[in-house]
């Protein structure tokens with residue numbers, strides 16, 4: 068197999084559970100890690116409970132690892148202290164450990180909430196200044212800058228994948244735009260891991276949906292081609308073109324409902 072050992076953090080989470088099965092062909096051993104229970108290790112797996120905020124534990128976690136899919140952390144808006152430990156301290160611990168262990172490539176699960184304060188009428192790319200929509204988005208901006216530093220200083224390659232909404236299917240109008248199918252996520256990760264040179268790349272993780280806010284041309288070297296589209300769910304949201312809706316902040320900004328969690332709207 069192409070890699071001996073891939074580390075997947077966040078393995079007990081929604082995406083981690085999907086990826087646990089799907090990345091098996093890429094590595095002899097998949098090391099799964101989370102702060103929550105992941106069940107027993109199956110063949111070709113190692114299961115390691117670890118708090119990302121625990122520096123010594125994260126350094127031990129990296130032993131013998133060839134590539135990292137960093138999906139662990141707090142995945143929605145929360146108070147700064149919690150986010151600081153899991154996402155800021157946690158991602159710092161991951162990169163220091165990656166550096167010490169000589170790992171060459173990381174995929175960092177960033178988020179569309181790094182740019183959540185753009186309007187739903189804007190069309191942006193990876194060079195557009197970030198506009199995080201809360202502490203969670205700010206922590207993902209930190210991860211993007213941290214990984215840029217580790218590339219510039221040490222040559223450690225990272226793809227920061229600004230995931231849209233990766234769930235079984237869209238559950239609201241916004242997700243008709245941000246939908247990222249599991250199959251497309253796996254294909255994107257394949258591109259992130261197997262493109263010979265990625266340097267430091269910021270890519271939007273999104274399917275080929277009828278409407279889009281994000282131009283992925285700056286990540287075209289990854290060769291990612293979406294196969295899925297939210298159009299298959301158009302019957303569920305027949306009015307999804309009527310967007311934004313006046314006076315509904317969740318439809319005015321790209322970050323959607325995350326905007327409601329900011330003090331400005333309390």
Ligand code: NAI
Nearest residue numbers: 077079080081082102118119139140142153176230232233
């Ligand atoms: P999730 O919340 O289901 O999974 C995150 C996992 O991280 C959980 O299993 C949790 O126990 C673990 N975790 C939290 N704090 C931890 C800590 N201190 N130490 C170790 N593990 C810890 O989230 P999901 O949806 O699976 O997302 C995975 C990653 O992708 C997250 O980093 C999230 O921010 C990012 N993402 C996901 C999107 C989506 O649409 N699902 C969209 C944008 C980004």
Ligand code: 15L
Nearest residue numbers: 142143178179180231232245
């Ligand atoms: C995210 O960053 C979250 O991790 C996920 O739970 C969704 O809320 C997603 O963004 C989204 O914007 O739909």
